[in-house]
Amino acid sequence: MSSSSSSSSSSEDESMSEQSNELGLDFILSLDNVPSKLPPHLELFKTRVLCNNDAPVHTDTVQYSGAYAIMGVDNSVRLDSFCENFKVEVKRLTDSDIEFDMIGIDPAIANAFRRILIAEVPTMAIERVYIANNTSVVQDEVLSHRLGLIPIRADPRLFEYPENAGDDKNEKNTIVFKLHVRCQVGQPRITVKSDKLKWLPNGSELPCEDVKPNAGSKPKTFTSFTCSQDSLPEFSNNSIGLTYSDIILAKLGPGQEIELEAHAVKGTGKTHAKWSPVATTWYRMLPEVVLLKDVEDELAEELKNKCPVNVFDIEDIGKGKRRAKVARPRDCTLCRECIRGGKEWEDRVSLRRVKNHFIFTIESTGALPPEVLFTEAVKILEDKCERVITELS
Secondary structure: OHHHHHHHHHHHHHHHHHHHHHHHHHHHHHOOOOOOOOOHHHHHHHHEEEEOOOOEEOOOOOOOOOOOHHHOOOOOOOHHHHHHHOEEEEEEEOOOEEEEEEEOOOHHHHHHHHHHHHHOOOEEEEEEEEEEEEOOOOOHHHHHHHHHOOOEEOOHHHOOOHHHHOOOOOOOOOEEEEEEEEOOOOOOOEEEEHHHOEEOOOOOOOEOOOOOOOOOOOOOEOOOOOOOHHHOHHHOOOOOEEOOOOOEEEEEOOOOEEEEEEEEEEEOOOOOHHHOOEEEEEEEEEEEEEEOOOOEHHHHHHHHHHOOOOOEEEEEEEOOEEEEEEOOHHHOOOOOHHHOOOHHHHHHEEEEEEEEEEEEEEEEOOOOOHHHHHHHHHHHHHHHHHHHHHHHO
């Protein structure tokens, strides 16, 4: 009896389950088309960082492609939509820095671009210093370190990495500078600046051996140039020199002297910071300031006075009334002064950051123009992507 009742109940459960599935399918098929965009509150959480009085919220980015599948929204990254939404807008360009907006990218890509600028765009920097005489108070190693940090005005794209040519220091991988300064006895103390470094287009002049050469033979030096660098066509429009001529290297007292050669080679910032082409580069998300309610008259004046960077203006709306408006949201530093003073201000003003809109600033050391740094970083990022595709294919 128990066996019979057990099989009977099992068949009833299966029948009910099938009926339930059929009813569920009928219900789904009877629904209207699912909307292809998120509700406003979810769209806000997905695309904005909300800066509350105590801390920012919704700072993470949603990467999973099926995160909103239940609402019929595809969260996957597609090439066509990326190309349609991605934009770069240059806001300011000078000889030393550039500010531009990069719109439609993920924070991870933005940070990768920043890291490439700092550590992977090559420049020329002094790597080896051969000191013939140094009687100043500055130690040899300290003087060498200071020389290494001097930005050199030379296009690294015209040079080879030193390891590509082995130990042979030639006109294609080495730039030679000479420094020879003496403070005569009886003279006042002098300041040695970077303008005393002179470019030697023919290569090293210091003999690399203590043995005197035979009569009529040329002494062996630290480089093996086959021709003068200033005779090469690639350097005709790209003069080599120092970016700044007023960098203090040392101070010499009467009777003191410095004589040395400095050899610059090509390298990247991930090897040493002296090869980093940027003084600094950073980004920030675009600030967004939204007035949730009309702020009028005395409150409008109070709100304007609250902001230390003058984001708000006051407009006349007629009948003797005045209303606050957001005039310069880009200047907002999100100090949150405008929402301090009670919950009523948080109900009036909303501070946000746009998650896929980055304001980039690149400050060049002067080794390369800032617009060239941007294009070189893009090329390096492109090469990285191609390597990934090659490895996966």
